[in-house]
Amino acid sequence: MTTSDPLSGHTRSAIDIRCLRVDYGEFTAVDDFTLSVPQGEIFGLVGPNGAGKTSLFKVITSLMEPTYGEVLLDGVDVFEDTESVRRIIGYMPDLAPVPTDLRVWEFLDFHAAAYGLGSGAQRRSRVEECLAEVDLTPQRNSWCKALSRGQTQRAVLAKTMLHRPRVLILDEPASGLDPLARRDLRNALRALTRAGATVFVSSHILGELAEMCSSLCVMNCGQLLASGTADQVRHQLGNTGRTIVASLLGRHEEAVAWLTGQSWVHDPRMNGGHVLFGFDGGDDAQANLMESLIGNGFRLRAFEEKRSSFEEILVEVAETNRQT
Ligand SMILES: Nc1ncnc2c1ncn2[C@@H]1O[C@H](COP(=O)(O)OP(=O)(O)OP(=O)(O)O)[C@@H](O)[C@H]1O
Ligand SMILES: [Mg+2]
Secondary structure, eight states: OOOOOTTTTTTTEEEEEEEEEEEEEEEEEEEEEEEEEETEEEEEEEETTTHHHHHHHHHHTOOOOOSSEEETTEEEEEOHHHHHHHHHHHOOOTTTTOOOOSSSHHHHHHHHHHOOOHHHHHHHHHHHHHHHHTOOGGGTTTTTSSOOHHHHHHHHHHHHHHTTOEEEEEEEEHOOHHHHHHHHHHHHHHHHHHHTTTTEEESSSSHHHHHSSHHHHEEEEEEEEEESSHHHHHHTTTTEEEEEEEEESSSSSHHHHHHHHHHHHEEEETTTTTEEEEESOOHHHHHHHHHHHHTOOOOOEEEEEEOOHHHHHHHOOOOOOHOO
């Protein structure tokens, strides 16, 4: 659900990050980062280890002051009105600690009391609701220390949802979850956005996010590289070319040598029983290339076009940044 500003008619941003910079001494972890996350979205933040995701989240959630820059949550300045902001957000840190000496329902009830969520009965009912949301009702009486990793993640998510936050910041919530638990997480997040919340969720594994996000952004070395839908991000990262897999009956090395001199072809190489190469030409040029390949006596069994997977593009981006 997206909300429009009745005066301007524009979709309002739940999170507005402007020119944010975070330094740890001499080291810049987040660099000139500007991003708007629209209300009601599940918005993904993808980046490799050390990209700056957790640093960014700590600033958004008011746990750390930036070197400079501005963050607005639901229009409220995070550093000017920290008290209000903490009521708006629910933050699930990566590796969130859980107490060992409380039962699961007690852990949630303790936090519900800290949030001031009403009298005993009201509070208990909210605790049970959140346990049910993350499918943890059967474990309500278990000791927290007896939970598996995935169950612990869910208990922490339930805790994060208790006070019905309008903006949820979740740092790697899917790490350690099996496919079924990831599906449950996705459903729980969708239910939250249907109820009007906005979710900003990070992962270094794109597949995890692609399953659950409507839009996403990519960061590396502290910088925002791209944002939008998966296709828009792919385009912004400059990966619109295609990879072609030619399956030949023999003469692979000769084919690689022959392809090396052809227009639009780059980086031809052998891969098992196939020859792989990048191709930047149009459809006509591709048809001509196929004809010439056959015309030159290569026995072509199949000619398949594939776009790089998103994961491959990200690896390429991370490697390029590492080298520069
Ligand atoms: N307290 C700190 N002091 C100094 N450097 C830090 C500190 N916290 C993080 N960094 C550095 O800032 C960079 C970004 O770290 P951050 O934890 O934000 O990355 P991340 O994207 O969350 O990585 P991961 O996927 O591993 O969780 C890293 O190079 C890290 O070493
Ligand atoms: Mg992190």
